[in-house]
Amino acid sequence: MPTRNLVETHNLTKQYGKVRCVNSVNMQVPPGAIYGFLGPNGAGKSTTLKMILGLARPTEGGITLFDVPVNEKNRMKLLSQTGSLIESPSYYGHLTGEENLRIIQTLKGCSEKDIDKVLKIVRLDEARGKLVNHYSLGMKQRLGLAAALLGFPKLLILDEPTNGLDPAGIQEMRELICSLPGAYGMTVLVSSHLLSEIDQMADHVGIIRKGGLVYQDTLESLHAHSKEQIALRVSHTAIAFDLLRKDGIEVTQEGGWLLLPMMDDSHVANLCRELVAQNISLYRVEKREKSLEDIFLSLTGKESSL
Amino acid sequence: MITLRMEFKKIKRKKIGLTMCALICVQFAWLLWSGARPDENERLEGWIFMLYSLPLVSVIMMPTIMSVLASRLADVEHKGNTYKLLNTLRRPGSLYHAKVVCGILFILAVCAAQFLFIIALGYARGYAGHPEWKYYGTAFLMNFACCLSLYLLQLLLSMLFFNQMIPLVAGLGGSMLGLILMYVKMYSFLPWGGFLSAAQVSMDWNPDTRVVHFYYREYSPVELCAVAMIFVWIVVFYTAGRILFTRKEV
Numbered sequence: 239m240p241t242r243n244l245v246e247t248h249n250l251t252k253q254y255g256k257v258r259c260v261n262s263v264n265m266q267v268p269p270g271a272i273y274g275f276l277g278p279n280g281a282g283k284s285t286t287l288k289m290i291l292g293l294a295r296p297t298e299g300g301i302t303l304f305d306v307p308v309n310e311k312n313r314m315k316l317l318s319q320t321g322s323l324i325e326s327p328s329y330y331g332h333l334t335g336e337e338n339l340r341i342i343q344t345l346k347g348c349s350e351k352d353i354d355k356v357l358k359i360v361r362l363d364e365a366r367g368k369l370v371n372h373y374s375l376g377m378k379q380r381l382g383l384a385a386a387l388l389g390f391p392k393l394l395i396l397d398e399p400t401n402g403l404d405p406a407g408i409q410e411m412r413e414l415i416c417s418l419p420g421a422y423g424m425t426v427l428v429s430s431h432l433l434s435e436i437d438q439m440a441d442h443v444g445i446i447r448k449g450g451l452v453y454q455d456t457l458e459s460l461h462a463h464s465k466e467q468i469a470l471r472v473s474h475t476a477i478a479f480d481l482l483r484k485d486g487i488e489v490t491q492e493g494g495w496l497l498l499p500m501m502d503d504s505h506v507a508n509l510c511r512e513l514v515a516q517n518i519s520l521y522r523v524e525k526r527e528k529s530l531e532d533i534f535l536s537l538t539g540k541e542s543s544l
Numbered sequence: 545m546i547t548l549r550m551e552f553k554k555i556k557r558k559k560i561g562l563t564m565c566a567l568i569c570v571q572f573a574w575l576l577w578s579g580a581r582p583d584e585n586e587r588l589e590g591w592i593f594m595l596y597s598l599p600l601v602s603v604i605m606m607p608t609i610m611s612v613l614a615s616r617l618a619d620v621e622h623k624g625n626t627y628k629l630l631n632t633l634r635r636p637g638s639l640y641h642a643k644v645v646c647g648i649l650f651i652l653a654v655c656a657a658q659f660l661f662i663i664a665l666g667y668a669r670g671y672a673g674h675p676e677w678k679y680y681g682t683a684f685l686m687n688f689a690c691c692l693s694l695y696l697l698q699l700l701l702s703m704l705f706f707n708q709m710i711p712l713v714a715g716l717g718g719s720m721l722g723l724i725l726m727y728v729k730m731y732s733f734l735p736w737g738g739f740l741s742a743a744q745v746s747m748d749w750n751p752d753t754r755v756v757h758f759y760y761r762e763y764s765p766v767e768l769c770a771v772a773m774i775f776v777w778i779v780v781f782y783t784a785g786r787i788l789f790t791r792k793e794v
Binding site: 288291292293294295314317320322324325326327328329330331332333337340341342344345346347385 | 547549627629794
């Protein structure tokens with residue numbers, strides 16, 4: 239059945255021995271999106287991406303790329319429209335950056351002119367004649383991205399592309415990735431274990447935890463999950479709690495604070511007046527917001543490493 | 545063809561050709577030393593003596609040379625973590641074939657250099673007559689087949705292990721084993737003994753007269769099986785390598 243997503247996985251599962259690293263993942267990457275694949279270390283992000291690229295065989299389930307179910311016969315044809323950078327960059331250290339790209343360009347069967355273009359995009363044109371062994375880690379990572387960009391594929395799969403980069407390099411890589419859909423019409427599937435990174439890059443997000451996809455939607459929807467609350471700190475918490483309950487307010491107690499649902503300013507002022515009238519001293523009134531990080535932790539579990 | 549062409553691009557600056565030349569020169573030095581300053585009688589048996597010497601040199605040197613060759617070709621991929629990129633660009637089977645064919649071309653060059661040197665040396669020493677091309681041709685083919693079986697084995701090991709010391713040690717071990725086999729009997733079913741099994745010339749040394757006589761061997765059925773085993777090893781190692789290469793997850 240035709241789909242409109244560029245990448246779809248159907249109950250994608252990978253089992254090593256008795257351990258299910260990826261468990262029935264149904265990923266949907268719409269065209270033109272920057273899909274952030276988020277999850278703690280060891281959650282199954284790389285394994286999922288490797289299965290999409292055919293580097294690992296799924297134990298169960300299937301993959302659809304560009305509306306076509308992937309099989310052994312059409313795999314290479316479908317992958318010719320993708321570029322990838324999985325974990326660390328692949329390179330021949332004893333060759334120059336340009337020689338590396340020439341090998342990949344020839345194997346990809348794309349135009350030689352692309353080499354100049356991608357070297358400019360990743361800002362390696364001045365280091366093109368240098369041996370890759372003499373590149374810094376950031377330069378190697380950019381070379382890996384340049385290799386993935388060769389042929390300007392429809393789909394770019396990047397696994398933790400900012401790993402090992404310094405803050406400036408991370409910022410640069412992030413800006414580059416963000417520009418790709420607009421500049422070249424690419425769809426980007428990028429994985430990370432850093433929420434802030436995905437928050438700044440992606441417009442769609444999938445969160446994986448212990449091999450299972452626990453959340454998938456637009457980043458906007460994830461932000462909408464952020465719940466605003468009014469927090470009160472008073473002299474007699476228990477009395478104030480009963481009083482607010484009697485007024486029909488859904489109040490909860492948390493660490494000596496009273497948490498009330500978000501309400502307009504006049505309503506807050508009325509409540510404060512009422513509490514003071516009951517001889518309850520009001521120490522603090524705060525507006526609280528459940529951060530994206532809180533949501534992420536509640537989805538992935540606090541015990542997971544970020 | 546593209547994948548094969550890229551195989552040669554990948555090994556630029558790796559000096560594989562130079563390494564092969566250096567190792568082949570050791571063989572040349574050996575051959576120069578053995579049978580140097582031949583007398584009249586030795587000149588009469590010179591060409592057949594060369595065919596006798598060749599498997600002895602090969603059985604000791606070739607396992608090491610093949611392990612170095614396979615290791616150099618596989619190591620460029622291990623060092624740069626390139627399989628996970630290459631496998632998205634080309635079918636793993638075609639990548640394996642490119643490695644095999646690239647190795648075959650090097651082996652052909654090594655074997656050709658070996659034979660050209662022997663022939664040139666024979667003429668330079670003034671051996672009587674000319675080489676018997678039928679035997680020299682067969683020797684070339686069998687030498688190539690033995691090298692190929694060892695190369696395929698070493699390629700399998702080099703792809704299997706990230707640490708290239710393991711296949712290199714296996715290659716050196718093979719050379720040692722070949723040396724030991726040489727003193728046991730003139731055939732072996734092991735891949736490292738193929739050079740001896742395929743040797744066409746044997747020696748008859750008379751302890752009383754101290755005269756050495758070289759002659760072309762008549763193969764017994766067991767010896768013929770040992771020769772056939774070289775080709776069995778080629779099929780076994782090629783198939784195992786292909787399965788490993790195509791099924792391995794990266």
